[in-house]
Amino acid sequence: MQSLAGKVAVITGAGSGIGRALAELLAEEGCHLALADINASNLESISSALHQHGRQVSSHILDVADRAAVFAFADDVLAHHGSAHLIINNAGVAVSQTIANLSYEDFEWIMGINFWGVVHGTKAFLPHLLDNNAGHIVNVSSIFGIVSMPSQGAYNASKFAVRGFTEALRQELHNSKVRVSCVHPGGIKTGIARSARFYQGINGQCDANRAAAEFDKLARTTPEQAARIIVEGLKNKRPRILIGNDARLLDWIQRLLPGAYPRLLAMLLRKR
Incomplete structure (x- = not known):
């Protein structure tokens, strides 16, 4: 099991949710931190809180969809910090809408953050990791990067893309000492549903507050629990990290019934 003490961890989307919980836990593990988020208030809050650990903490307001900004961030x-060892591309957003009614603006917005943000973060830091022949890239996908759901086509597309990109990268780097992990969280108790662009829900409802309340009922894993699972996975160099019983169950169903799982999920949703 590898030690994280003294490593420099770079985290996008660090102001809230899983990113914030990871920043807190990695500080406890002895990491120095480079924290990025588009929300300046959230970023200041976590940065101020972590200085008490005596670690080096830098904070960076960042739109991960902006390629030039991400490369400037890496510089x-x-x-x-002098180096970077652990790159966690975590920033993400959500859109809930049927594909027929999905606007190109919303599609481009979610892909810019969820997919291109991961690509930019990887490409910006990868040369440094390869020069040192060391480090770990962690890209956060979703259980919706393994199974698809109605009204989640844009989100599915972005998270399936993250999964494919990350798995290809892992194969390309198998002869190096740069590790690559893909994270697939299930329902996590974060604010992503409340900050989503919500138009059409899984069951046809269009009330964003109701949808967020439904998400809260399904989300059983806290950000802190998710962070512990991710850090344990990093220490054990796991290439694939599933978070939550729901993620493990859906992954198992998809593997067992790859052609039939959509009908099974539809039946489960109708019973809710």
């Missing part, structure tokens, strides 16, 4: 991190 700033390396200038400030």
Whole structure:
């Protein structure tokens, strides 16, 4: 099991949810931190809280969809910390809408953050990791990068893309000492449903508050629990990290019934 003490961890989407919980836990593990988020208030909150650990903490307001900004961020991190060892591409958003009614604007928005944000973060730091022949890239997909759901076509597309990109990268780097992990959370008690662009839900409802309340009922895993699972996976160099009993169950169903799982999920949703 590898030690994380003294490593520099880079986390996008660090101001809330899983990103914030990871920042707190990695600080306890002895990591120095480069934290990025588009929300300046959330970023200041977590950065201030973590200085008490005596670690080096830098904070960076960042739109991960902006390629130039991400590469400038990587330069700033390396200038400030001298190195980067653990890159966690975590920033993400959601859109709930049927594909027939999905606007190109919303599709481009979610792909820009969920997929291109991962690509930019990987490409910006990968040369440094390869030069050192060491480090770990962690890309956060979703259980919706393994199974698809109605009204989640855009989100599915972004998270399936993250999964494919990450698995190809892992194969390309298998002869190096740069590790690659793909994370697939199930329902996590974060604010993603409340910050989503919500138009059409799984059962046809269009009330965003109701949808968020339904999500809260299904989300059984806390960000802190998710962070512990991810960090344990990193220490044990796991290439694939599933979070939550729901993620493990859906992964198992998809493997067992790859052609029939949509009908099974539809039946389960109708019973809710």
